[in-house]
Amino acid sequence: MQEPELHDLSDDADYAASLQQGSASTMITRSDSGRSTSSSVPEGAEIVYSKDNVTIHPSQYASERISGRLKLIKQGSSLFMTWIPLKGQSTNARLSERDRNLYTIRAVSFTDVRSIRRRTPTFGWQSLEDANVFLVNDFQNPLQKTLSSLELPVYIASGPSASVSDGGESSSYELQERIGGSIHDEIHRPSQNPGRQKHKSHDPARDLTIHVLEKFSLVTKFARDTSSQLFRESNSNGYGAIERKSSSQTPPDVPHKPSTDAEIAPEPVPSDPLEFNKMTLVWGKPRQPPLGSEEWATFLDSEGRVMDAKAFKTRIFYGGVEHTIRREVWPFLLGYHAYDSTYAEREYLKSTKKSEYETVRQQWQSISTEQAKRFTKFRERKGLIDKDVVRTDRALPFYDGDDNPNVNILRDILLTYSFYNFDLGYCQGMSDLLSPILFVMEDESESFWCFVALMERLGPNFNRDQNGMHSQLFALSKWMKLVELLDSPLHNYFKQNDCLNYFFCFRWVLIQFKREFEYKKTMRLWEVLWTHYLSEHLHLYVCVAILKRYRNKIIGEHMDFDTLLKFTNELSGHIDLDAILRDAEALCICAGENGAARIPPGTPPSLPIESENALLYAQDDEVL
Amino acid sequence: MMGPLITKMSYAYLFKYIIIGDTGVGKSCLLLQFTDKRFQPVHDLTIGVEFGARMITIDNKPIKLQIWDTAGQESFRSITRSYYRGAAGALLVYDITRFWKLKECCGPDQYWEVSDTEPVLLFLIVHASLSERLCLQSSPPPSLKSWASLVTSSDVISQRETFNHLASWLEDARQHANANMTIMLIGNKCDLAHRRAVSTEEGEQFAKEHGLIFMEASAKTAQNVEEAFIKTAATIYKKIQDGVFDVSNESYGIKVGYGGIPGPSGGRDGGSAQAGGCCN
DSSP, X not given: OOOOOTTOOTTSHHHHHHHHHTOEEEEEEBTTGGGGOOSSOOTTOEEEEEEEEEEEOSSSOGGGOEEEEEEEEEETTEEEEEEEEEEESSTTOOOOHHHHHHHOEEEEEGGGEEEEEEEOXXXXXXXXXXXXXXXXXXXSSOHHHHHHTOOHHHHHHTOTTOOOOTTOOSOOTTGGGGSOHHHHHHHHGGGOOGGGGOOOOXXXXXXXXXXXXXXXXXXXXXXXXXXXXOBOOOGGGOTTHHHHHHHHSOGGGSOOOOOOSSOOBOOOOOSOHHHHHHSOOBSSSOOOOOBOHHHHHHTBOTTXXXXXXXXXXXXXXXXXXXXXXXXXXXXXXXXXXOTTOOHHHHHHHHHHHHHHHHHHHHHHHTOOHHHHHTOHHHHHHHHHHHHHHTTSSTTSTTTOSTTOHHHHHHHHHHHHHHHHTTXXXXXXXHHHHHHHHHHHHOOHHHHHHHHHHHHHHHGGGGOBOTTSOOOBSSOHHHHTHHHHHHOHHHHHHHHHTTOTTOGGGHHHHHTTTTTTSOHHHHHHHHHHHHTOXXXXXXXXXXXXXXXXXXXXXXXXXXXXXXXHHHHHHHTTTOOOHHHHHHHHHHHHHHHHXXXXXXXXXXXXXXXXXXXXXXXXXXXXXXXX | OHHHHHHHTOSSEEEEEEEEOXXXXXXXXXXXXXXXXXXXXXXXXXXXXXXXEEEEEXXXXXXXXXXXXXXXXXXXXXXXXXXOTTOSEEEEEEEOBSOOSHHHHHOSXXXXXXXXXXXXXXXXXXXXXXXXXXXXXXXXXXXXXXXXXXXXXXXXXXXXXXXXXXXXXXXXXXXXXOTTOEEEEEXXXXXXXXXXXXXXXXXXXXXXXXXXXXXXXXXXXXXXXXXXXXXXXXXXXXXXXXXXXXXXXXXXXXEEOSTTSOOSSOGGGTTTSOTTOOOO
């Protein structure tokens, strides 16, 4: 008997990548997929994914494979999947009309997909050590519950008739790869519901599903690509959650439909199709329009306090703010203004802070020639700052031209900061961080204090370690344990290819993606990051989201460190901010506390712990 | 499938270069002049690393240079070190002049426009005795911010530092790059000869002592820029001819392509054959 050919996609360029990763995938759909199978692709739909050479295997023989085009189509909040056969495998195989009709898959709602499984193709159906399952479409329960429902390795291991548990609460998003064996064993045992596999009678709906499944015993890249989007909706979204709970959260009560020799999730479907359609996959929440001045006013009480800081931050997280009100909003987000401060208090703060700023500025402005001669550190810092401010965003009208006063203000603020925080001083990258702040605040003293607040969060990034080894405090390899959590294959790839120092993320993190997006988008991204909604380390999830998005390319092209560095550099200007933010949001939700646990305490932009901070800066004795 | 690959490999060799040296010496400008043949005085400072590439011809063979332009600041050294890996050539750059962007540090005054063409005058301001300074004090227009801000300007006081730091750069390169890396020492900004702080002889002497190739160049006027990149490549090429490198070992920063030299036997499977690899 020849080797199982179920996933033979060797004509497929992506197959190499799939092999590299040691896996291929199958998909499992809900029992009544016929319900939402429509005759055509919905009007006004958006194709979110399209891939040719996705092959189905009507039989185990490679010669009978049929190659076709897989598409994911998004309409409203629903996602549909189609597959159209294009050609058979044998040389002159024109598909018969009959075959074409038989195999074409028309717009299966993605809500009917219960899970996506990835497995090692060379081992075929029986070997499942490596199977990865992505459970989707159940959004109402915490991630832990999802994890606890991952009994698939056991069920699948039992053979072709294995079923997917219906206890799957959400996308597992490869997390199961990270679960220690003991936990894993423990949690899937309770789910081995003995009743699950015993129904094997005929059911038309079931047959239809099987039909779809037969066509879909394939799909490798698909699973990898889409898995990053298969996240559970956040609980707060709420729609359908209650109804869903009653129907899907209690596996033992589920009236199991018959199972045959395809992997099928015996999952009843809520009676209301409309409600069901809303329960689609979510790419993080859709981005909203930015907060405008009218809406901003509604967040303030009569004396100017922000009444509900959490709601305010949430709002900004999902949409940012309009440029006209940034000057008012940013000081809050940066922590310079307290949310419960009044207009009057802020006015007062502004004036006292202004004189405080001027005092510090005066400290360096009053240094005489003779002093400067004996003050190497000052001269060096000033020299560096002078060199850098004229190389910071000069293409912007705000900073362009000779003798632009804003460039001088940039210089004065940075030099003043180097006296305000003499231990940290000045380091390249700071001018990039200050530039948008000055652009928004248009006031020297206010910009300074906002910058101070930002550096309270990011300062350690610019600090060198105590050994004088000049390594940045942020240990990329440490915090990038997130990748290990959220994308294990990618992590393994980096490990194998000596890329675990994550230097290719250096610029992203140091200046918070400022060079990766155009100026306006950078400001949008920053205000989203500054909300610290979901996580104060959202920027790390943004890193992971970007890497995940290009992971097939990275792995498929066998990028080495050099190539990877060049590749990430060249992503600049090509990253879709909204899409990445949605991915990052979803990743953050998925990772939950596990993600937070992977980020060492004190990782910027955590607010520094005072004592530690003093220690960190203390040894910085050399040039800067 | 094979088409693009062949195009991609249409060089005889690919050399990886790295450009190093203190911040502000003109590394990025040299690269841009070489790859785009233009001088862009206003550009963003380099964070991490930037890349450039250009094809050149040596001995009638097309050679692709892939150039890594690194950030110069001391605090980024630990990151920069990781870029040395697998570099065939390095351009070590310093600034021959003593003043840097004088106008910006002295305020919006015509007076300072003059300073560019009157280096002697400035030199006097910095190093003159108190009486001379007082004497000159009458000439700056009243809009000049303050006398103090001028004389404490580090730009004027500091000089030759980028040259003085060469030894430490070299040490880094020796330690983190492969031993056969070809290093070209470049004294940049030679168009500003009137502001020269490091003589050509000093540059030559340093290069000689440390076994480097040396050139003075100007990213602004393009003088010697082509020459510097190409001469480095020619040196590497000669090392290949002399058998110094095992070109199949990519840690030397050299990749073998198919253009201009006989490819590995049987082009049919060229797409999957590793560069330089022979399937016997």
